[in-house]
Amino acid sequence: MTWAIFHEQVLPIRHKLYRFALRITGSVHEAEDVVQEVLEKVWKSSPEQVNNVQNWEAWCMTLTRNRSLDKTRSQTLRRTAPLEGVTERSSDAFNPAAATESSDLVQKVKSYMQDLPDKQRMVMHLRDIEELSYEEIAEALNITMEQVKVNLHRARKTIREKMVELVK
Amino acid sequence: MKYEEIQTLLDRYWEGETSLEEERSLKAYFNAGSIDARLQNVAPLFQALKEEQLIEFKSKAKSVSIRPQMYQWAVAASVTLLLAAGWWIMQQDAPTVPMAAFPAPLPKQEMLEPMPDQKESMESMATIAPQKPIVNKKPAKKPVKRNTPAKNAEPDPETAIAMAEIKAALALVSSKLDKGKKHAVQKASYLEVVEKVPRKKEG
Incomplete structure (x- = not known):
């Protein structure tokens, strides 16, 4: 890995990686750790790996997804034994309301997005927040284009239904 | 639309x-x-x-390390300042002036009064600010009397080094700690006053 590639291709997308990690882990601290680890891993990647990368953003997103899922799984394993049945979130849980002064409705929509099944949540995040193409999402999540479209459609449908209920 | x-x-x-x-x-x-x-x-x-x-990643390494580093500099600068100032005052006064003749330090309120041009850089403060205590403030005249016995002495290179250290320390304090800037600038101008008095007399 050269400094030029790292500086031009990887560093500028660190915010995207962080938001994606935050979406998956739901924890500010975990997401920060994930991004640090991913950046470190990319920096230490071998010349062969560097040569094989076609799309840096998609590759980094894949690394971020994998690392975030690992963290989430290990966190779940750690917590299920002693804290079975406890549903409250950890103290460092991502709390959008604390960061912004948006309306209650906006906060509700954010929580609906966070409650989506993993794959739908990731697809909707990469499309509607990070504005990736279907091809890039398919590459980042290692799924087919058809799966991307299906998951995006389902995610938006769920959000729409919940918003209709909210207004009633 | x-x-x-x-x-x-x-x-x-x-x-x-x-x-x-x-x-x-x-x-x-x-x-x-x-x-x-x-x-x-x-x-x-x-x-x-x-x-x-709009959510952005803030590197942990940065957010963790900046503050302790700032305090380390501040502590180092303050200690250097105190030691250098103490040593310099001893050098100036000890050989010639009896203890009873030591002037009372500047009244606290006087020292804490905001200078009109305190926001200026350290360099400009060092040259402009010292004039004011001499001309406008009575207590500043006391050091004039105190230093008269040493007026014919050659400038001591060690004193010059000490002064340079004090200036460097003050510059560090003011650059690292916004809160400390006001006081540091006032101290610097006070020390400059004390230093310049003998030179003026010589001139």
């Missing part, structure tokens, strides 16, 4: 048929302010998406 256009885009958005460009238009419309009343119920979604786009 007209209501009909947005509604058409929305219908396509729910079906997953919009392009990235069209989706950006929807976000722009719902975050611009003037939203058609019939579309208000959808606005929170696009406002939420926009807000989420």
